[in-house]
Amino acid sequence: xxxxxxxxxxxxxxxxxxxxKLALGLSKVLAxxxxxxxxNTGDDFNHLGFHICPDLDTVMYTLADVSNKEIGWGQEGxxxxxxxxxxxxxxxxxxxxxxxxxxTHVTRTVKLGQGRTLSEVTQDLCRxxxxxHAIVPMSDDTISTVVHTASGETLSFQHYFVRDRCxxxxxxxxxxxxxxxxxxxxxxxxxxxxxxxxxxxxxxxPFVSVDPILLxxxxxxxxxxxxxxMVAVSPIVSGLAIKGPxxxxxxxxGMPQTATAVAEHYKGKYGEIxxxxxxxxxxxxxxxSVEALxxxxxxxxxxxxxxxxxxxxxxxxxxxxxxx
Amino acid sequence: xxxxxxxxxxxxxxxxxxxxKLALGLSKVLAxxxxxxxxNTGDDFNHLGFHICPDLDTVMYTLADVSNKEIGWGQEGxxxxxxxxxxxxxxxxxxxxxxxxxxTHVTRTVKLGQGRTLSEVTQDLCRxxxxxHAIVPMSDDTISTVVHTASGETLSFQHYFVRDRCxxxxxxxxxxxxxxxxxxxxxxxxxxxxxxxxxxxxxxxPFVSVDPILLxxxxxxxxxxxxxxMVAVSPIVSGLAIKGPxxxxxxxxGMPQTATAVAEHYKGKYGEIxxxxxxxxxxxxxxxSVEALxxxxxxxxxxxxxxxxxxxxxxxxxxxxxxx
Numbered sequence: 001x002x003x004x005x006x007x008x009x010x011x012x013x014x015x016x017x018x019x020x021k022l023a024l025g026l027s028k029v030l031a032x033x034x035x036x037x038x039x040n041t042g043d044d045f046n047h048l049g050f051h052i053c054p055d056l057d058t059v060m061y062t063l064a065d066v067s068n069k070e071i072g073w074g075q076e077g078x079x080x081x082x083x084x085x086x087x088x089x090x091x092x093x094x095x096x097x098x099x100x101x102x103x104t105h106v107t108r109t110v111k112l113g114q115g116r117t118l119s120e121v122t123q124d125l126c127r128x129x130x131x132x133h134a135i136v137p138m139s140d141d142t143i144s145t146v147v148h149t150a151s152g153e154t155l156s157f158q159h160y161f162v163r164d165r166c167x168x169x170x171x172x173x174x175x176x177x178x179x180x181x182x183x184x185x186x187x188x189x190x191x192x193x194x195x196x197x198x199x200x201x202x203x204x205x206p207f208v209s210v211d212p213i214l215l216x217x218x219x220x221x222x223x224x225x226x227x228x229x230m231v232a233v234s235p236i237v238s239g240l241a242i243k244g245p246x247x248x249x250x251x252x253x254g255m256p257q258t259a260t261a262v263a264e265h266y267k268g269k270y271g272e273i274x275x276x277x278x279x280x281x282x283x284x285x286x287x288x289s290v291e292a293l294x295x296x297x298x299x300x301x302x303x304x305x306x307x308x309x310x311x312x313x314x315x316x317x318x319x320x321x322x323x324x
Numbered sequence: 325x326x327x328x329x330x331x332x333x334x335x336x337x338x339x340x341x342x343x344x345k346l347a348l349g350l351s352k353v354l355a356x357x358x359x360x361x362x363x364n365t366g367d368d369f370n371h372l373g374f375h376i377c378p379d380l381d382t383v384m385y386t387l388a389d390v391s392n393k394e395i396g397w398g399q400e401g402x403x404x405x406x407x408x409x410x411x412x413x414x415x416x417x418x419x420x421x422x423x424x425x426x427x428t429h430v431t432r433t434v435k436l437g438q439g440r441t442l443s444e445v446t447q448d449l450c451r452x453x454x455x456x457h458a459i460v461p462m463s464d465d466t467i468s469t470v471v472h473t474a475s476g477e478t479l480s481f482q483h484y485f486v487r488d489r490c491x492x493x494x495x496x497x498x499x500x501x502x503x504x505x506x507x508x509x510x511x512x513x514x515x516x517x518x519x520x521x522x523x524x525x526x527x528x529x530p531f532v533s534v535d536p537i538l539l540x541x542x543x544x545x546x547x548x549x550x551x552x553x554m555v556a557v558s559p560i561v562s563g564l565a566i567k568g569p570x571x572x573x574x575x576x577x578g579m580p581q582t583a584t585a586v587a588e589h590y591k592g593k594y595g596e597i598x599x600x601x602x603x604x605x606x607x608x609x610x611x612x613s614v615e616a617l618x619x620x621x622x623x624x625x626x627x628x629x630x631x632x633x634x635x636x637x638x639x640x641x642x643x644x645x646x647x648x
Contacts, residue, residue, distance in 0.1 A: 049433055049437060075409075078405075088427070090451075090452055091427065101409075102409070103410040106372050106415070107415050110373055128413035129412070129413075
């Protein structure tokens with residue numbers, strides 16, 4: 001990889017599992033002071049009185065190396081005694097809360113109740129988990145992803161995603177509260193940093209993980225002003241989503257399930273601020289169609305199985321940085 | 325034991341571990357429709373956002389046969405992964421919340437937050453734990469035991485009991501909120517039941533478990549009106565408390581640590597409504613001094629090690645019933 005200057009600043013935008021893999025890669029190739037990782041909070045919700053931030057937690061657990069690689073969410077070596085006891089008491093068990101995971105939600109809920117911001121609480125949690133890199137919520141304000149479905153029903157994101165297992169046919173998405181929301185102080189600071197040389201959109205769901213981050217008022221404008229390269233990694237490889245409902249959603253929204261369609265979605269929504277795109281080797285044939293959108297393109301392996309895969313993809317994405 | 329009529333009604337008053345043992349005994353010798361078990365709620369507190377009722381839970385877990393007999397509180401086979409994770413996040417871990425136990429607190433807190441009463445929620449929890457006998461909080465209103473200490477400091481009960489391990493020297497107790505509290509509907513109903521023939525004060529701490537129950541406004545007066553026998557089992561045996569700080573408290577309050585002193589405490593506070601007293605065999609020599617207080621007295625084994633001990637003591641206490 002190209003040698004990066006010490007004051008190099010990178011911003012990573014991430015949803016849950018897929019995005020967190022590249023976020024981990026970035027944290028392995030960049031020093032803590034060189035990167036800020038922004039997590040989507042549109043899928044946050046209140047459950048059993050707890051303030052739960054699934055994407056934020058996934059990024060935290062991934063960087064803390066306590067994530068459950070087998071099931072893809074929650075903590076490794078997790079136990080479920082709370083949930084078993086809750087079931088006996090006829091409680092709501094559709095959202096699986098592990099015993100260790102609960103400590104995160106309880107700590108967050110207690111501190112938010114004391115009037116601290118989600119950013120401050122996240123910093124505390126990261127310190128507790130010995131995470132050196134900055135993980136920052138996109139906003140300290142409540143933004144709630146609402147899923148519109150073909151039946152006319154609207155669903156809160158976790159009801160759609162977990163309770164209903166992504167079965168309803170989607171017709172669109174809303175981000176309740178986003179009009180009045182502001183980027184979190186850490187997000188703003190990173191966007192305004194004079195040394196910012198790259199924004200990486202990790203391979204997360206474009207509709208429900210990346211869009212909410214970029215649609216926080218002021219974010220698009222700040223990126224446009226800064227003229228910083230922004231590169232997205234396609235979450236769609238060979239017509240399939242590596243993880244989650246992205247491909248299913250694209251189909252239901254009448255879009256082809258291709259990396260090109262993802263690039264078109266981002267171009268349509270964010271125009272000039274998206275400058276680069278990373279396509280998987282399996283989709284090499286699509287690179288011309290993505291380049292035709294005016295995007296600088298790299299074809300590489302984006303399917304991150306090993307830690308080295310994550311590191312390699314992070315290094316590939318850094319090739320889009322301003323100085324390079 | 326004497327054959328009891330089908331419509332026989334007994335009321336048991338209980339604090340935590342010691343009281344719960346006799347409560348279990350009563351539940352083994354009386355049908356669900358024959359007994360109501362009232363639990364102290366003066367030691368309830370809010371911790372990490374959870375509404376925790378330690379005595380109520382101990383009685384529930386004991387009757388559900390899920391109580392942890394080794395450590396004397398919480399659930400059997402309990403795990404502590406939540407607490408371990410909380411410690412890593414620098415949370416408050418002085419009050420030990422087990423993974424299974426948490427489900428009780430979460431369920432209670434959620435339902436209270438929905439506007440349901442503690443009595444209603446307790447009924448739900450008991451149903452979930454397959455408990456057939458009625459376990460009822462003394463009040464649905466918040467009553468908080470405050471411990472006055474020699475240093476002049478006042479402590480909430482759980483801070484005194486758990487966090488500070490009963491180390492501070494006590495000078496007295498207050499029950500915050502008790503003036504405006506009412507007995508719970510189930511407590512009132514049991515007190516007003518025309519078939520009520522016996523009230524059993526289980527061997528619990530007189531100052532912080534039994535007093536709060538009997539001091540709920542209206543309770544003493546109703547018992548006096550009903551002229552129902554009320555028998556107390558001494559929690560002090562041979563100068564020691566079987567469990568908990570009762571003997572230490574008596575010493576600090578300048579009382580002898582004897583069954584007689586317990587009987588005197590109750591007589592001084594409740595006068596004529598206490599009619600009987602059960603003394604342990606080891607304290608047989610004290611029975612004359614207890615009888616001298618005008619109390620009918622039985623000397624028997626009160627140290628409940630086996631289930632049969634609990635059943636025997638329950639049967640002994642039933643000898644005080646009106647019809648006998």
